[in-house]
Amino acid sequence: MYIIRADNLRHSYWRSASAGYSLDGVSLTVQPGEMLAILGRNGSGKTTLARHLNVLVPIQEGELTVAGLDARQQSNVWKIRRTCGMVFQNPDNQFVSSVVEEDLAFGPENYGESGDAVAERVRRVLEAVGMSGFERRSPHLLSGGQKQRIAIAGVLALDPQVLILDEATAMLDPQGRQEVLEILRRLRDGGEKTLVMITHYAEEAAMAHRVAVMEGGKLLGEGPPRQVLADRELLDRAGLLPPMAVRAFYDLEREGIRLPACPLTMEELVDMLCPLS
Ligand SMILES: Nc1ncnc2c1ncn2[C@@H]1O[C@H](COP(=O)(O)OP(=O)(O)OP(=O)(O)O)[C@@H](O)[C@H]1O
Ligand SMILES: [Mg+2]
Incomplete structure (x- = not known):
């Protein structure tokens, strides 16, 4: 059972093959509860794919099913948007109120919830993002990280x-x-929750269950982080650098120091190096 199933998605912002495709035959599945990282450099098509998952752009070619709903059917669009919450780059663009608790209550109230149920929901999502106590603060006056945590809470409030x-x-x-x-x-x-994390940092992708690499609107490869992020050739074709720990692994190998396995994070690298000293 997949929660997301994309089959041969193809998309051009100009609706013309000669202008090039922003998505060019993307097929992808995501399982419930999975964390998938979509890794790619600028312009590789990540945001276009994200927009498809939330039907913010019409499906031009191919098929997309989200939670069993066919994204090509107009009548499913709102249900799909409720299924997939989106968090964007700039937290400042994601607030509707100048008071945190009102901002978080806005979504649930819009969906017809009221009173204690909303208050309880706001309490729970603030706790989930470690921001309890910030109910009466202005989201605009928080640090960048705190703002983004409130933005995530706002999406979580819609469950x-x-x-x-x-x-x-x-x-x-x-x-x-x-x-x-x-x-x-x-x-x-x-x-x-199923998490789809879009990033151009290989380091961040290491925390996902699975990594899909995009380039030129295509999926170049996918697999567990340990396989994908250690694949220098694949990352090179995608115009990306492997995580620093992977680069160190290969640099050490060149110098004749062979670690037991390829580390993905600096913590893993340090753990492997310490017994050697
Ligand atoms: N609104 C738009 N109109 C026309 N072309 C667009 C539009 N948005 C994106 N594109 C083009 O589609 C392709 C994919 O862009 P997209 O924004 O999906 O890439 P991305 O991987 O999210 O990049 P970034 O890392 O810069 O956010 C690029 O060639 C881009 O120029
Ligand atoms: Mg983008």
Whole structure:
């Protein structure tokens, strides 16, 4: 059972083959509870794919099913958008109120919930993103990482099955990025949400269950992070650098130092190097 199933999606913003395709025959499946990273350089088609998953662009060619709903049918579009919550790059563009709790209540109230149910929901999502106590604050006056956590809480308040994060850490400083990644780790481990994380950082993709690599509107390859992120040739074709730990692994190998396995994170690299010293 897949929650997302894309079959040969093809898309051109100009609706013309001569202008080139932004998606060019993308087939992809995602299982419920899975965390999939979509990794690709600028212009590779990541956002276009994300827009398809939420039917923000019409399906031109190919098929897409989300939670069993055919995305080509207009009558399914709203249900699909409720199934897939989107978090974007710039947290500032995602707030509708200048008070955190009102911002978080907006979505559920729009869907007809009221009173205690909404208050309870707001309490739970603030807890989920580690922002309890910020109810009366203005989202615009928070740090970048805190803003993005509130934006994620706002999407969680609608209880979507799938969370799509389009470069949600791209505008954050290292600390803000860590804060958001920690939330994603928790959601991943909770297993209740399906996560589609779009990124051009190979380091971030390491935390996913599976990584799909995009280039020129195509999926170049996919698999577990340990396989994909250590595949220098594949990443090179996608115009990407492997994670720093992978680069260090191959540099050490060239110098005659062979580690027991290829590390994906600096923590893993350090753990492997320590016994050698
Ligand atoms: N609104 C648009 N109109 C016309 N062409 C577009 C539009 N949005 C994207 N494109 C083109 O479609 C292709 C894929 O773009 P897309 O935004 O999906 O890439 P991306 O991987 O998300 O890039 P980035 O990392 O810069 O966000 C690119 O060639 C881009 O120029
Ligand atoms: Mg993009």
